[in-house]
Amino acid sequence: MDWLQLHPLSLYQGAAFPFALLFNYLCTVDSFSTQSRYFFLLAGGHLLALAAMGSCAVLVFIPALCTVVLIHSLSPQEVHRCTFFFQMSWQTLCHLGLHYTDYYLQEPPSVRFCITLSSLMLLTQRVTSLSLDIHEGKVEAALSGIGIRSSLSGRLREALPYFSYLLFFPALLGGPLCSFKRFQARVQGSSSLCPRHSFWALSWRGLQILGLECLRAALRWVVSAGAGLRDCQQLECVYVMWSTACLFKLTYYSCWVLDDSLLQAAGFGSEFGGGPAEDAYIPDADIWTLETTHRISLFARKWNQSTARWLRRLIFQRGQAWPLLQTFAFSAWWHGLHPGQVFGFLCWAVMVEADYLIHTFANLFIRSWPMRLLYRTLTWAHTQLIIAYIMLAVEVRSLSCLWLLCNSYNSVFPMVYCILLFLLARRKHKFN
Secondary structure (H helix, E strand, C coil), rough: CHHHHHHHHHHHHHCCCHHHHHHHHCCCCCCCHHHHHHHHHHHHHHHHHHHHHHHHHHHHHHHHHHHHHHHHHHCHHHHHHHHHHHHHHHHHHHHHHHHHHHHHHHCCHHHHHHHHHHHHHHHHCCCCCCHHHCCCCCCCCCCCCCCCCCCCHHHHHHHHHHHHHHHHHHHHCCCCEEEEEEEEHHHHHCCCCCHHHHHHHHHHHHHHHHHHHHHHHHHHHHHHHHHCCHHHHHHHCHHHHHHHHHHHHHHHHHHHHHHHHHHHHHCCCCCCCCCCCCHHCCCCHHHHHHHHCCCHHHHHHHHHHHHHHHHHHHHHHHHCCHHHHHHHHHHHHHHHHHHHHHHHHHHHHHHHHHHHHHHHHHHCCCCCCHHHHHHHHHHHHHHHHHHHHHHHHHHHHCHHHHHHHHHCCCHHHHHHHHHHHHHHHHHHHHHH
16 A cells, blocks of 8 residues: 555545444444445445445445455365455556556556555455455355345345445455354344443544644654765665654554554444454554564554455465565565565565574574673664664665665664674574
8 A cells, every 4th residue: 555545535434433433332222123224334335435436436345245245155175276366356457557657657556546555455454354264264154045036035035245345434445354143143233332442442543643633743844954866875874764764654543543543433343243363353553562572573563453454364374485485585576576665575575684694693592681682673673674664665666766766774683684694594594
């Protein structure tokens, strides 16, 4: 998701708040049936999609419809493979349209089309999560419940939960991935609305968003007043990279807290339900861990947590060879395969591999607490600079900007980890 598109997304997410609160309230009304709840979430998703995407919303509606058709047409053993390849093929074609506009026509893409691509990426998460649940037997597909002689109304009634899950408005434009079982339990259960608790929880998130936006505005003024990546010289480029990456991170943090607040307002937050660990609610932003960790591998697990957990389940745990590389390569594909994304995610995979070896050897040889404190301080600073390097590589669109980044002093930081990876891998091989 391009950080430049997060501001209009936030506007539409904010506009959906009253409807999320209304849904949570209506769940306390006895006359508001389960079917009505599914329909309310689905209708809200359609209206939000049309408002945010315009005519481009059809690019989201079509794969959602096809997914439901595939779920009702295929056996549980086949449904994941077919829905995965269909959804990723559709999303890739849409991303290629963005590439054509961006690189061939040299024109800025429309904001509505970029919002559509962001929504498609989130739809891919829900589609593959649902198909995996069916494949693994965690969710019973409606195939057996819809016979050949079933009426049209019966088929639509059985398909409504799937349509509603794929397009429900609190998660259409952002937010942590919600599993189908958790979604279904929330819709079929009673409201989790506790006015006093909900008020303080949402107020706290509102204060977080306000603080993050104030920091972002101040940092944006500082970044715009200074030199850019094209104008910086030598060590000045390190400061430019770090400050620009901080601006990106604050933008994402603010957006994630807002998305989390919308799901909380609708009753899909952490206060609802228990269930297995894999279905537990995990907010995307763990700001404290992200800003204090000295481990690149931990940063990778905590950055956009629900997406990291989804990638782990979809790719890493199912990969036969080089699962780490497969996971980051797929993440580059899912994000759109821009040159900076391919370079950035593959660099991230190498850095995580180096991180494992470096900290394993450090734990063996560094014993005294002063040395451990010094080690943690240095690795924290190095981790933040490597993450800043990766973030700039992923976010820049033009090859010229990527070339400037690679030719700057900033490349020293990932290069140090690459050298250590080579040396420690040889030493590990000797030990083995």
